[in-house]
Amino acid sequence: MKKSIKVGDIAIALERKKIKNMYLKVRPPEGEILICAPETMTLETIRMFALKKLPWIKKQQKAIQSRTREAPRHYIDEETHYLWGEGYLLKIMESNNAPRVTLGHKTILLQIPPECDHEVAQRDRLTKQAIMAQWYREQLKQAIPPLIEKWQPIMGVKVNRFFVQQMKTKWGSCNVTHGNIRLNTELAKRQKICLEYVVVHEMTHLLEANHGKKFVALMDTFLPPWREYQEMLNSLPPNRDN
Helix, strand or coil, X not given: CEEEEEECCEEEEEEEECCCCCEEEEEXXXXXXXXXXXXXXXXXXXXXXXXXXXXXXXXXXXXXXXXXXXXXXXXXXCCEEEECCEEEEEEEEECCCCCEEEECCCEEEEEECCCCCHHHHHHXXXXXXXXXXXXHHHHHHHHHHXXXXXXXXXXXXXXXXXXXXXXXXXXXXXXXXXXXXXXXXXXXXXXXXXXXXXHHHHXXXXXXXXXXHHHHHHHHHHCCCHHHHHHHHHHCCCXXXX
């Protein structure tokens, strides 16, 4: 059951679970704060935990809010789009050939059918967005298998399947029962080490479902600088499409 508590001027959603350790999340897109705590833990202990985390909470919220203020993409010439943390200038080329995206030295070439008139501008924007979204999915699908193959023998786990999809509040998720992981398509726009961090994070859930001390210890063992990569991931501006 969820309830809300206040620490200073900050509202925090509190969820009680059958877990041993407490953990905290700051969720995009609004910077919502959630604490998951053991069912028997006192409210005062939870408040003290949140109070100690206030500087970190505000830092994360500031990063999320700065990303939210990032201008939407319009898919026009000379607009900056990102791949693996690097900015590229978008170039639009009209062609009667099939739509496609080609990566250049400092450009992303988007080839589309000729535009008809100004009345279809919004439709054309959505068409460009859809073509680019599919291209990003393909980049991610190519980058993930080598990472899984690299980490499976190190971690002693087996990923049965992986999926890529748009996710509003998470970078990834893990279905422990089926051995599947899901990854946010936005990761194709981040640095590759950020993708690797999320892959390792989700694979670690195959060993430990919760985010408690055991999970943290495993992450420290497998990927010691993971906190640095986590901060890097959450501080980069996204390439917003809406």
